[in-house]
Amino acid sequence: MIEYSREMFLEYYRSRKLRLDGRRAYEYREIVVRKGIIATAEGSGIARVGDTVVIAGVKIEYGDLFEEAKGNFVVNIDLSPIAHQTFVSGPPDERSIELSRVVDRGFRSAEVVALERLATEPKRGYTVYLDMYVLDYDGNAVDAAYLAGMAALLDMKIPKYTGETLDRSSYLEGSFIQNHIFSSTFAKIDDVIILDPTHSEMILAQSLVSIVVDSHGNIVGIQKSGEGSITRQELGEMIKIALKNRSDINKLLIGDTDAKG
Amino acid sequence: MRVVLPGDREGIYYMYLEGIDVPMQQAYIPRPKDTVIGKVIAEKKNVAYIVDISSFYAMTVLIKGLDTRLKQEDIIIGNVGDNLENLENIRVLKGGVLIELPPSKIPRVIGTRGEMLKHISNITGSKLEIGKNGLVWMNGGKLHTTIKILETIVRRAHIRGLTDYISKEFGER
Amino acid sequence: MRADGRGIDELRKLRLEVGVLKNAKGSAYVEWGMNKILVGVYGPEEAPPAVERAERCILKVEYRMATFCSLEEHGKYTPNRRAVEISKVLREALSNLIILENYPGGMIEVQILVLQAEGGTRVASFLGAVAALIDAGIAIRDIGYGISAGKINNTIVLDLSKEEDNLGQGDIPICVTRRGDIVLLQSDGKIQPEELERAIDMIISKRDVFENIIREAFMRRYSKELDSDLVKVI
Incomplete structure (x- = not known):
């Protein structure tokens, strides 16, 4: 636990252009991503951003489709009680629900998974469950979740439906991934904008903005949360940084770089 | 380097490294005058x-x-x-930064006769107050370096030559 | 004789690492057979005000399974009855080891998350919890461990794999203290009293194996700079 006031953060940043962990405003903490770590899942990934760790696992089912001729895609993220003293089990609170929906949005808007190819009949097909668990938490679960989720989807294999059941030892040929996405989360503390906030920075922020971009330079998801406001210029600056981060991803990653897009 | 586990002997309830009297990890229990x-x-x-x-x-x-x-x-x-x-x-x-460290590492943060504490202040210029319960407060000087030094002490408390290591990594002011 | 070629008292591959999480006060990661289980410990902290100020510390144990932990179908998001029962028996087992009287009015929380499951998750969780509690610096009377015994072709065997659990005649998870006191005991299937005695004997005889596993996990952790990186370890 590290705690300091907003005044402390601002005073330190304004005089040194450094955050309390020694980072500059747009500097990421160390990022490590690995995939293929859970054999029982049909795809898995794990990502660490600083001291925040998120694991993602894919499970495939077969059945009725929600939407005609499109496979189902269900994304869920769990703020596991193991990750932080303030996370409790039980029905998800608004923070948990918002997080799940924010993470879902990027994958869905970017059409990362080719869902049309997962319908075998107009009303029947595959369901891709992408479930994430925060295992250790020090702020910015969103970016870690996107990294872990992307790794899990890149690792994904779809078991063949035999007509009766899913044969989880035999898989469909080819890749079902048609886009790669990357998320950048910013915190705004007074007029200072920082990338990849720690937990102590997040609680001082009046606004948090997550920007998800794909490999074509599209913005595929934005979420602003918090009771503060952001200016047009600030938003423009954040988008620029988010796009730059997306193309810098190879430099940012250590560990299993197969997970990059 | 041998590890002593709870129950190895009568009266052992924590994990120790043989030769070091204090447990490697010990949740804080208040005592008078602490x-x-x-x-x-x-x-x-x-x-x-x-x-x-x-x-x-x-x-x-x-x-x-x-x-x-x-x-x-x-x-x-x-x-x-x-x-x-x-x-x-x-x-x-007032003000400053509050950080929580494992209570068992606090003696190492203070050092014999307060030497490690002085060493940290010399390097970073920060003023520190230390609680036996693992809470440490700091203000002034290069706080981000002070925090890094404290984290280093926690990671290397059981390794010899800690003071020299810190001098080398973080430099004397 | 056994499907995977193991001897009747031979354990599956077992790996224990401690101190793998930054936030939890203590943590452990267990790989046992195909099981991958993460345990985090919080506390001792003040018990919630709703609870009467007790003479002993309250222990809360929560056993949860990730939706992707099974080779079969996607799991449910809410805890099922099995998970609730396992949480209870683990809590009761661990209550014997923790010196709860040291922390009156307090609360200790053990969080267990099964990432990958393959038979014997509760005894693997018990081992992880013991290691995580020591890592958290919580006062423990003695170490403990557990093994799931089983009955295959009328023979008692140790450490059932998932296949053996499904096809065998009984599943007997037992957790003991190092001294040999039984703190968790369950069984299903049909077993003779002598067979239960045999299972307990065989489990007690594995004491040194588990003592070494726990000792070596802490030795590895302290043989170098402390490094809490689950991503490196999993």
């Missing part, structure tokens, strides 16, 4: 303040005898009273 740091979390109107010291019970600061009022979220340093309930001789720590 200096601890805590945060005010509540007030019993005109009677006392309740202070969270990150242990299995909160301490009490009696309002009678205080020359200043405290408010919620105030960080204070004080001594555990003989009754193990009250915090005495309290001072308010």
Whole structure:
């Protein structure tokens, strides 16, 4: 636990252009991503951003489709009680629900998974469950979740439906991934904008903005949360940084770089 | 380097490294006269303040005898009273950064006769207050370096040559 | 004789690492057979005000399974009855080891998350919890461990794999203290009293194996700079 006031953060940043962990405003903490770590899942990934760790696992089912001729895609993220003293089990609170929906949005808007190819009949097909668990938490679960989720989807294999059941030892040929996405989360503390906030920075922020971009330079998801406001210029600056981060991803990653897009 | 586990011998309830008298990890249990740091979390109107010291019970600061009022979220340093309930001789720590370290590493942060503490202040210019309960408060100087040094001490408390390592990594001022 | 070629008292591959999480006060990661289980410990902290100030510390144990932990179908998001029962028996087992009287009015929380499951998750969780509690610096009377015994072709065997559990005649998870006191005991299937005695004997005889596993996990952790990186370890 590290705690300091907003005044402390601002005073330190304004005089040194450094955050309390020694980072500059747009500097990421160390990022490590690995995939293929859970054999029982049909795809898995794990990502660490600083001291925040998120694991993602894919499970495939077969059945009725929600939407005609499109496979189902269900994304869920769990703020596991193991990750932080303030996370409790039980029905998800608004923070948990918002997080799940924010993470879902990027994958869905970017059409990362080719869902049309997962319908075998107009009303029947595959369901891709992408479930994430925060295992250790020090702020910015969103970016870690996107990294872990992307790794899990890149690792994904779809078991063949035999007509009766899913044969989880035999898989469909080819890749079902048609886009790669990357998320950048910013915190705004007074007029200072920082990338990849720690937990102590997040609680001082009046606004948090997550920007998800794909490999074509599209913005595929934005979420602003918090009771503060952001200016047009600030938003423009954040988008620029988010796009730059997306193309810098190879430099940012250590560990299993197969997970990059 | 041998590891001693709870139950290896009578009276052993924690994990030790053979040759080092203090356990490698030990949750804090308040003792009289301990200096601890805590945060005010509540007030019993005109009677006392309740202070969270990150242990299995909160301490009490009696309002009678205080020359200043405290408010919620105030960080204070004080001594555990003989009754193990009250915090005495309290001072308010304004501003600064509060960090929580494993209590078992605190002796290493202080060092023999306070040498490590002096070493840290010399390097970074920060002023530090140390609680036996693992809470450390710091203000002034290169705080981000002070935090990094403390984290290094926690990671290397059991390794020889820590003082020299810190000099090498973080340089003398 | 056994499907995977193991001897009747031979354990599956077992790996224990401690101190793998930054936030939890203590943590452990267990790989046992195909099981991958993460345990985090919080506390001792003040018990919630709703609870009466007790003479002993309250222990809360929560056993949860990730939706992707099974080779079969996608799991449910809410805890099922099995998970609730396992949480209870683990809590009761661990209560014997923790010196709860040291922390009156307090609360200790053990969080267990099964990332990958393959038979014997509760005894693997018990081992992880013991290691995580020591890592958290919580006062423990003695170490403990557990093994799931089973009955295959009328023979008692140790450490059932998932296949053996499904096809065998009984599943007997037992957790003991190092001294040999039984703190968790369950069984299903049909077993003779002598067979239960045999299972207990065989489990007690594995004491040194588990003592070494726990000791070596802490030795590895302290043989170098402390490094809490689950991503490196999993």
